[in-house]
Amino acid sequence: MLRSFALLKYKLSEEAELVLLEERHTSELYAVTSSNPAYLRRWLPWLDSTVTPWDTRAFIQRGLRLLADNEGFNCGLWYQSRLAGVVGLHSLSSANRHVSIGYWLAEQAQGKGLMTSACRVMVNHAFKVLALNRVEIRCAVDNVRSCAIPIRLGFKHEGVIRQAEWLYDHFVDHNVYGMLAHE
Template identity: 55%
Template sequence: MFRHRVRDDIEIKLLEPRDADAMFALTEGSRTYLRQWLPWVDATQTVDDSKAFIQSTLQQFAANNGFQAGILYRGELAGVIGFHGVSWTNRSTSIGYWLGERFQGQGIMTCVCRAMVNIAFEEYGLNRVEIRAAVENHKSRAIPERLGFQQEGVCRQAEWLYDYFVDHVVYGMLAADWSLVRES
């Protein structure tokens, strides 16, 4: 199984069915917080829902179409990050992520996202990584901004969030730019 140490207290690992209880508990404990920006929260009502998500991510990994990884902070599941899918033809992917409310503000997601960008460029040999976030989701937008991603534009009404549309800011990073960002 895929595991990657990000720093001494942070690791990412491929999600497995045995992670379903912890994942559901994390979702449940942060439900109101997560619901502000994530459209899948209301559909996650039982451990079986988390298990079904994990099963789909294992199929994604087996199909060589990216992966979803659990973020472990001091050995505890703190969130999820992953490649939504990989366009091997265009050598590109997009990254999605979420973190439980009590794990916010500790630099966890910035470190993990940096590791994922490294994986995309160094291990997968991709040329482009994209991150999208709702215009008003300032915490999520801060991640690509800290990492030196370029803001490329806004997609109007890009996502239906329960009862309204939200606009998404699109951030992009190219492999050539990443090597310059990492050196600075």
């Protein structure tokens, strides 16, 4: 039973909503990522391999496969009817009842609390709909805006993974933040 299908749409506010990313969103999503690659490239590793709309479609298809396999999914975040970012659940382990959250926002959509409220919805979905026990967020230690999100949501800082991610030409260390169902 794919309980994840319960999430097709989540309203965040009068102006913002999360919607499962489907192939019909390809050109809109490609337009957002290709409009400001330098900004996203600073902290995300996939910009150099996202050069055509087909790459974006492949990303969306991978998200739908995750959903079909009950291993996560990706949602678009629409703000004022425009796609403003992506938030997803990944690395879902049914055996360990654990999942990770990943996210990004278009530069001009920052500073409004959109991703914090999207992550709050994802955390509730993980605990209440998927009945998981642990939600994790990892952020590069110098990615201050990203680290602020789990801190704002009350996650615990659990440690640092050294050289956790290769970003084009250098490694970055990751802060690990976790929240448990009983918290």
